[in-house]
Amino acid sequence: MKIEVDFDKCQSNxxxxxxxPSIFEVREDGFLYILNESPDNSMRSIVEKAxxxxxxxxxxxx
Amino acid sequence: MTQSSIERCVIVGASLAGFRSxxxxxxxxxxxxxxxxxxxxxxxxxxxxxxxxILKGTTSKERVYLRGTVEEPFSLRLGVxxxxxxxxxxxxxxxxxxxxxxxxxxxxxxxxxxTPPGLAPSTRVMYFRxxxxxxxxxxxxxxxxxxxxxxxxxxxxEIASSLVGQVSDVVLxxxxxxxxxxxxxxxxxxxxxxxxxxxxVKTCFGEPIGVVETDAGSTLIANGSSxxxxxxLLVVGVGVRPATNWLGxxxxxxxxxxxxxxxDSCGRIDEEGVHFAVGDVASWYxxxxxxxxxxxxxxxxxxxxxxxxxxxxNAEQVVHELPFAWTEQHGHLIQTIxxxxxxxxxxxxxxxxxxxxxxxxxxxxxGAALFDGSEHLPEIKSxxxxxxx
Numbered sequence: 001m002k003i004e005v006d007f008d009k010c011q012s013n014x015x016x017x018x019x020x021p022s023i024f025e026v027r028e029d030g031f032l033y034i035l036n037e038s039p040d041n042s043m044r045s046i047v048e049k050a051x052x053x054x055x056x057x058x059x060x061x062x
Numbered sequence: 063m064t065q066s067s068i069e070r071c072v073i074v075g076a077s078l079a080g081f082r083s084x085x086x087x088x089x090x091x092x093x094x095x096x097x098x099x100x101x102x103x104x105x106x107x108x109x110x111x112x113x114x115x116i117l118k119g120t121t122s123k124e125r126v127y128l129r130g131t132v133e134e135p136f137s138l139r140l141g142v143x144x145x146x147x148x149x150x151x152x153x154x155x156x157x158x159x160x161x162x163x164x165x166x167x168x169x170x171x172x173x174x175x176x177t178p179p180g181l182a183p184s185t186r187v188m189y190f191r192x193x194x195x196x197x198x199x200x201x202x203x204x205x206x207x208x209x210x211x212x213x214x215x216x217x218x219x220e221i222a223s224s225l226v227g228q229v230s231d232v233v234l235x236x237x238x239x240x241x242x243x244x245x246x247x248x249x250x251x252x253x254x255x256x257x258x259x260x261x262x263v264k265t266c267f268g269e270p271i272g273v274v275e276t277d278a279g280s281t282l283i284a285n286g287s288s289x290x291x292x293x294x295l296l297v298v299g300v301g302v303r304p305a306t307n308w309l310g311x312x313x314x315x316x317x318x319x320x321x322x323x324x325x326d327s328c329g330r331i332d333e334e335g336v337h338f339a340v341g342d343v344a345s346w347y348x349x350x351x352x353x354x355x356x357x358x359x360x361x362x363x364x365x366x367x368x369x370x371x372x373x374x375x376n377a378e379q380v381v382h383e384l385p386f387a388w389t390e391q392h393g394h395l396i397q398t399i400x401x402x403x404x405x406x407x408x409x410x411x412x413x414x415x416x417x418x419x420x421x422x423x424x425x426x427x428x429g430a431a432l433f434d435g436s437e438h439l440p441e442i443k444s445x446x447x448x449x450x451x
Binding site: 006007008009011013015030031049051052053054055056057 | 078082108110111121122125128129360361364386388390395397436437438439440
């Protein structure tokens with residue numbers, strides 16, 4: 001599983017960070033950072049929840 | 063036209079759609095020259111934060127600039143306006159007289175705010191479209207100000223939500239009885255209307271608006287038919303019109319009902335596949351809805367840019383997504399997916415604090431609007447897609 005974020009769509013709402021803090025982090029500079037681009041499959045359901053909940057639909061699993 | 067024969071691609075409009083087209087062309091391996099020209103002096107930026115974080119003061123100007131790097135850059139000519147084109151000889155004429163020949167042209171000139179008839183220009187009336195507009199409004203507000211907002215669509219409604227609490231009065235005007243009803247339908251528009259009032263926005267809906275300006279230095283008074291409001295500033299957000307004038311009256315490009323360039327499902331606006339249009343200026347044919355749709359939202363601009371780049375480079379298949387838009391007001395997230403057709407039936411599902419409204423047009427489910435219901439989006443998206451097939 002690989003995570004892809006469209007940084008133009010991302011508005012740093014940090015919803016993903018609340019759901020999967022080990023993978024997504026919105027820092028002080030206001031930008032989102034992906035801490036782990038290729039998490040293992042045990043994380044799939046939690047990443048899927050982050051993908052679905054993203055207000056701007058900026059996250060994809062590829 | 064094949065990619066290898068394109069020596070120069072000119073993109074008019076350094077907007078989200080224009081910039082994104084350029085970046086995607088490069089990402090997909092386009093080898094020709096790319097020239098992007100833009101009227102504004104700013105580096106290309108995104109608009110969603112203008113009426114939200116910029117007005118609330120929670121983000122800086124720098125944060126709204128589009129990021130992303132390209133390995134092989136393109137030339138970005140800012141502060142330059144395209145004045146006209148010669149389609150047959152494939153030349154764009156520019157305000158700095160450095161005219162550009164092209165083998166492919168992408169029109170991404172966006173849209174310009176509609177000026178309501180009868181509203182005279184004034185220092186106390188402003189329009190809201192650009193980063194400069196947003197920064198100017200933010201800089202001009204003070205706690206004693208009374209601000210009116212004309213037009214309760216996406217932009218007007220967001221501005222009201224961002225300003226309430228920061229200024230003395232926020233009055234939202236619209237001739238329709240509820241805000242954003244075209245996108246949200248009756249149920250959610252009513253809910254948003256109540257929310258605005260609960261949060262302290264004064265609303266003047268369903269009444270014709272007249273604007274009176276008194277002597278210099280005194281206040282502007284906007285009259286609803288039953289009440290009048292004294293204001294220090296009126297922000298106008300009554301919609302936009304696609305910016306196609308520069309193409310000339312007899313360009314031969316077809317315009318839709320809203321004045322947008324009619325494009326096929328790959329963004330082509332001509333037979334040869336030399337001219338394309340993306341973003342607010344375009345109305346693409348939607349294979350889902352089997353008609354052209356003019357959509358003035360971020361997501362469509364991005365998707366169209368990606369699709370034009372895919373088509374020109376032939377590197378990837380064009381992907382047709384359902385229209386999607388979102389807005390954040392008073393701390394709530396509202397999203398729309400698909401299309402709400404006029405007169406469609408509403409199926410309202412409420413659970414806890416979430417509301418989902420489905421829009422049914424006869425037997426078809428054409429769209430939905432979600433109030434704080436983001437996690438249902440994937441499932442709703444597939445329901446709509448299946449229903450439209």
